[in-house]
Amino acid sequence: xxxxxxxxxxxxxxxxxxxxxxxxxxxxxxxxxxxxxxxxxxxxxxxxxxxxxxxxxxxxxxxxxxxxxxxxxxxxxxxxxxxxxxxxxxxxxxxxxxxxxxxxxxxxxxxxxxxxxxxxxxxxxxxxxxxxxxxxxxxxxxxxxxxxxxxxxxxxxxxxxxxxxxxxxxxxxxxxxxxxxxxxxxxxxxxxxxxxxxxxxxxxxxxxxxxxxxxxxxxxxxxxxxxxxxxxxxxxxxxxxxxxxxxxxxxxxxxxxxxxxxxxxxxxxxxxxxxxxxxxxxxxxxxxxxxxxxxxxxxxxxxxxxxxxxxxxxxxxxxxxxxxxxxxxxxxxxxxxxxxxxxxxxxxxxxxxxxxxxxxxxxxxxxxxxxxxxxxxxxxxxxxxxxxxxxxxxxxxxxxxxxxxxxxxxxxxxxxxxxxxxxxxxxxxxxxxxxxxxxxxxxxxxxxxxxxxxxxxxxx
Amino acid sequence: xxxxxxxxxxxxxxxxxxxxxxxxxxxxxxxxxxxxxxxxxxxxxxxxxxxxxxxxxxxxxxxxxxxxxxxxxxxxxxxxxxxxxxxxxxxxxxxxxxxxxxxxxxxxxxxxxxxxxxxxxxxxxxxxxxxxxxxxxxxxxxxxxxxxxxxxxxxxxxxxxxxxxxxxxxxxxxxxxxxxxxxxxxxxxxxxxxxxxxxxxxxxxxxxxxxxxxxxxxxxxxxxxxxxxxxxxxxxxxxxxxxxxxxxxxxxx
Numbered sequence: 001x002x003x004x005x006x007x008x009x010x011x012x013x014x015x016x017x018x019x020x021x022x023x024x025x026x027x028x029x030x031x032x033x034x035x036x037x038x039x040x041x042x043x044x045x046x047x048x049x050x051x052x053x054x055x056x057x058x059x060x061x062x063x064x065x066x067x068x069x070x071x072x073x074x075x076x077x078x079x080x081x082x083x084x085x086x087x088x089x090x091x092x093x094x095x096x097x098x099x100x101x102x103x104x105x106x107x108x109x110x111x112x113x114x115x116x117x118x119x120x121x122x123x124x125x126x127x128x129x130x131x132x133x134x135x136x137x138x139x140x141x142x143x144x145x146x147x148x149x150x151x152x153x154x155x156x157x158x159x160x161x162x163x164x165x166x167x168x169x170x171x172x173x174x175x176x177x178x179x180x181x182x183x184x185x186x187x188x189x190x191x192x193x194x195x196x197x198x199x200x201x202x203x204x205x206x207x208x209x210x211x212x213x214x215x216x217x218x219x220x221x222x223x224x225x226x227x228x229x230x231x232x233x234x235x236x237x238x239x240x241x242x243x244x245x246x247x248x249x250x251x252x253x254x255x256x257x258x259x260x261x262x263x264x265x266x267x268x269x270x271x272x273x274x275x276x277x278x279x280x281x282x283x284x285x286x287x288x289x290x291x292x293x294x295x296x297x298x299x300x301x302x303x304x305x306x307x308x309x310x311x312x313x314x315x316x317x318x319x320x321x322x323x324x325x326x327x328x329x330x331x332x333x334x335x336x337x338x339x340x341x342x343x344x345x346x347x348x349x350x351x352x353x354x355x356x357x358x359x360x361x362x363x364x365x366x367x368x369x370x371x372x373x374x375x376x377x378x379x380x381x382x383x384x385x386x387x388x389x390x391x392x393x394x395x396x397x398x399x400x401x402x403x404x405x406x407x408x409x410x411x412x413x414x415x416x417x418x419x420x421x422x423x424x425x426x427x428x429x430x431x432x433x434x435x436x437x438x439x440x441x442x443x444x445x446x447x448x449x450x451x452x453x454x455x456x457x458x459x460x
Numbered sequence: 461x462x463x464x465x466x467x468x469x470x471x472x473x474x475x476x477x478x479x480x481x482x483x484x485x486x487x488x489x490x491x492x493x494x495x496x497x498x499x500x501x502x503x504x505x506x507x508x509x510x511x512x513x514x515x516x517x518x519x520x521x522x523x524x525x526x527x528x529x530x531x532x533x534x535x536x537x538x539x540x541x542x543x544x545x546x547x548x549x550x551x552x553x554x555x556x557x558x559x560x561x562x563x564x565x566x567x568x569x570x571x572x573x574x575x576x577x578x579x580x581x582x583x584x585x586x587x588x589x590x591x592x593x594x595x596x597x598x599x600x601x602x603x604x605x606x607x608x609x610x611x612x613x614x615x616x617x618x619x620x621x622x623x624x625x626x627x628x629x630x631x632x633x634x635x636x637x638x639x640x641x642x643x644x645x646x647x648x649x650x651x652x653x654x655x656x657x658x659x660x661x662x663x664x665x666x667x668x669x670x671x672x673x674x675x676x677x678x679x680x681x682x683x684x685x686x687x688x689x690x691x692x693x694x695x696x697x698x699x700x701x702x703x704x705x706x707x708x709x710x711x712x713x
Contacts, residue, residue: 030541166476173476180472180480334540369504369632370540370573375497398479398489398497405633407501410479415487445487449468456468 002059006051013047018063021055022121023305024048025128027345031293031306031336049129053095057086060121066302066312071253072263077119077315086117094125101126101138101356111142115358120251120311123353127307132345132384135352139388142355146323147282148222148243150188150426152391153360158423159392160414161326161362162187165403169196171209177397178213183452184411185418185439188429189324189362189392190244190287192224196403203227204240211241216458217436220428222279222323224287229261229269236272243278244287244323245269251290251312254300263316270320281428284323284360290314291328292346293336306336307346311353318359324392325359327351329381330367331406340377343367347381351390362392366408375399375407382409386417393417415445477635500634507576507629507637509536514603517569520583524567524590525600529553529615533606547610548650554618557602562620565682566599567627570607574629577638581663581671582627585640588675589625593682609643609657616648623685624648625678630661639664642674644681646691656692658685 004015015021023037025048032038039045061081066074083090088110089097100106127135145153152159164177174193181187191210195202203225210223222243227235229247236242247266248259256262266286273285290313295301301309310327317325327350330343337343347363354361365382367373382393399410417423424430424443433439438451469481482493489497518526530550533539539546567590569582590598599619604611609628616624623646630639640663645652658681662668669677677697685691 034542034544164478166478170476173478176472176475177478177480180469180478184484335543338541369501369634369637370508374501396478397476398482398493400479400497400500400634402476402478402633402635405631407634410489412482412484412487412489415484419487445484453468456472 002055004051006047008043008047008050011043013044013051015048015051018059019065019304021048021051022065022125022128022308025052026305026307027128029306029336029342029346030334030338031296034335035296035301035306037303037305052125053093053098053129055094055125057089057092057094057097057122060119060125065121065304065308066252073251073253073256073312073316076263076319077312080319081119082116084117085114089114089117095129097122098126098129098134102134106138106141108141108143111356112358115356118357120315120353120357121308123356124308124311127349127352130352132348135348136384136388139352139355142389144355144358144360144391146284146360146391148279148284148323149220149281150222150428151281152189152324152426154427156422156424157426158386158390158417159189159324159362159426160186161189161324161392161394162191163194163394163396163401163408164191165194165196165396165401167196167403169202169206171205174206174209175213179455180397181395181411182217182219183438183455184395184415185425185433185445186395186411186414187219187221188426190222190224192226192246192287194226194404198227198231200231200234200238203231204235204238207235207240207242217455218432220432226287226289229265233269233272236276241278242273242276244285245273246287246289248289248294249313249316250294250298250300251309251316252295252300252302255295255298255309256316258298258300263319266316266320284321286317286320286322288317288322288325289328290317290325290350291332292350293332296336297332307349310350311357314354314357314359318357322360324362325354326362326364326392326394327354328364328366330371330373331364333368334371337371339372340367340374340380343371343373344377344381344384348384348388351385351388360391362390362394364394364408366394366406368406378407378409378413382413382417386421386423419444497634504632504634504637507574507632510575512571512575512578512603512605514605517579517583517603521586521601524586527556527600527602529556529602529604531604531606531608531611536606539606543608546606546608549611549614554614557615557618560599560619562622563599564596564622564686565593565625566616566619566621566623567601567625568604568612568615569601570604570609570611570626570628572608572628572641573631574638576632577629577640577664578627580638581640584671585627585642585663585674585678588671589678592675592679596682596686609654610652612643612645613648613650613652616645617650621648622646623682623691625682636664636666636668639668642678644678644685644691646685646689658691658695658697
């Protein structure tokens with residue numbers, strides 16, 4: 001085992017193992033403090049970052065943070081590691097890898113080819129010594145294209161999930177919010193409902209309603225009811241028109257157990273959804289959600305810092321060719337990400353690591369009312385993530401989710417990103433928006449209310 | 461795109477409390493809607509950060525004896541960062557609770573994440589519920605500040621209570637910032653898991669559970685718990701007052 005030690009400013013810093021180096025090298029956040037893993041001073045953090053920068057990337061293949069025998073996520077990571085894809089960077093230290101990522105040598109094609117060769121721990125490690133601007137610059141170079149009825153991740157575009165939740169799953173209320181979102185050109189990544197009542201009959205009712213709505217307007221997008229993977233399997237068996245299978249996942253087997261999910265369940269669900277063959281542009285049928293802190297909150301983090309565990313969740317996601325992956329960055333609360341600064345940092349880390357590992361990574365730019373954050377912080381993060389070319393962001397009416405009791409982005413915010421940054425919706429969806437008279441040729445919302453009126457008319 | 465655009469949405473707006481049909485200027489939120497949102501957020505933040513007026517609460521709880529305790533979290537910032545501190549008593553506080561006659565039921569009021577909820581609803585729920593607990597012995601009402609749900613375990617154990625009914629301010633939303641939750645725990649002692657509790661949520665005046673409904677459920681659960689010797693996943697609430705299934709679960713514990 002290597003010796004993790006450095007001398008800095010005349011002081012010797014020693015770290016007992018790789019997990020401690022990783023944790024102490026992590027930019028400060030409340031969840032690592034809660035877990036007792038955080039650096040005890042800013043200088044100790046930099047010392048850990050210096051040790052980390054000098055470590056060979058290969059270290060992560062040799063020293064597993066969570067034992068192979070104990071954890072199926074570790075086994076997945078090790079067993080699917082692509083040594084040939086890793087070869088171009090296999091001689092590098094973590095610091096050299098950072099330099100390479102930022103260089104012109106790391107072209108979009110080179111980054112795409114590299115993804116299967118990277119372990120999540122390598123992505124997490126390099127992110128810890130990258131500044132926010134570095135994370136944005138590299139993430140922006142990475143293109144991950146996925147498709148179902150719309151094609152996501154193409155150059156110059158940003159997708160959006162339309163989230164029309166209602167506290168009583170009221171169908172009229174959900175339709176009202178959906179039409180509102182469509183009138184803002186939101187919903188090209190998915191129209192996705194978090195059901196208030198998490199059972200199979202409710203989910204089936206909602207799925208059928210969304211499918212009818214989509215059919216009535218002939219919208220080139222996909223729908224999803226965010227219910228447990230075992231419910232989705234049953235719903236498929238009962239013949240409901242299910243587009244995407246949803247599941248929350250985490251970076252350790254024990255944390256996934258807390259979600260009631262295993263890799264074999266996900267495999268079964270993936271195969272079941274593929275068998276329906278409902279996609280027209282592609283067959284990416286999975287929608288995953290993750291978020292820093294979920295493993296710690298399930299007491300299943302194995303002494304690993306929350307950002308590294310989060311990156312490990314991406315190994316679970318990429319095994320099932322998802323259409324979209326969403327880090328719900330500020331949802332879990334201030335004991336994991338205390339304020340706007342920590343939420344912004346985490347959002348950028350997650351999108352960077354996800355894209356680097358080859359995932360269609362998006363973000364729910366969000367916060368709870370007990371976090372030290374407000375809509376201004378969300379404005380900053382959404383603008384940064386759009387520049388980092390996140391696959392998609394989430395929009396809810398007026399940024400206020402009345403079912404989950406937290407704040408995300410508004411439909412207006414998605415329109416702002418597209419208008420101000422010159423980004424467009426998915427091409428199939430954009431064609432539909434244009435035909436409906438909702439957007440101009442440049443993708444701007446039209447000032448005329450004709451498109452919205454057409455939507456409303458059909459709803460009567 | 462102002463009034464002309466808004467009118468067609470009126471019918472849809474009636475279908476949901478969601479912020480739809482707000483109108484727009486370019487991609488911007490109109491000034492009025494923007495300030496409405498800021499107001500709702502400010503109110504929610506105030507609910508989290510305002511201190512509980514314990515004197516006023518104690519007066520409302522009369523004629524109950526009230527004992528005040530604080531958690532191990534020294535201030536709000538520590539409380540928010542360290543859930544573990546909010547779940548246990550400050551050193552020495554348990555002394556205030558020891559050497560009491562054991563009781564069947566003790567009410568504990570924890571400020572939780574909304575002092576506004578506790579201030580508005582807790583005393584009324586205690587009075588309404590205790591009126592339905594005839595024949596059972598009630599302990600003093602313990603008011604715990606900077607406190608989370610699990611603090612009731614230590615309090616109940618120190619009091620020698622067979623069951624604790626803990627009322628707590630739930631995480632405030634933009635629409636409802638004063639929602640109260642109730643957690644019932646049989647055989648309270650430190651180290652219990654949340655699966656060992658029964659929970660009612662959304663006790664508030666904006667379409668939530670009324671005091672009387674909450675009291676009926678609390679009384680039913682209390683009597684069943686004492687009879688069967690358990691709370692938690694093994695005890696399903698069947699008093700049938702209202703369908704709880706649609707109530708969102710707010711992760712306070």
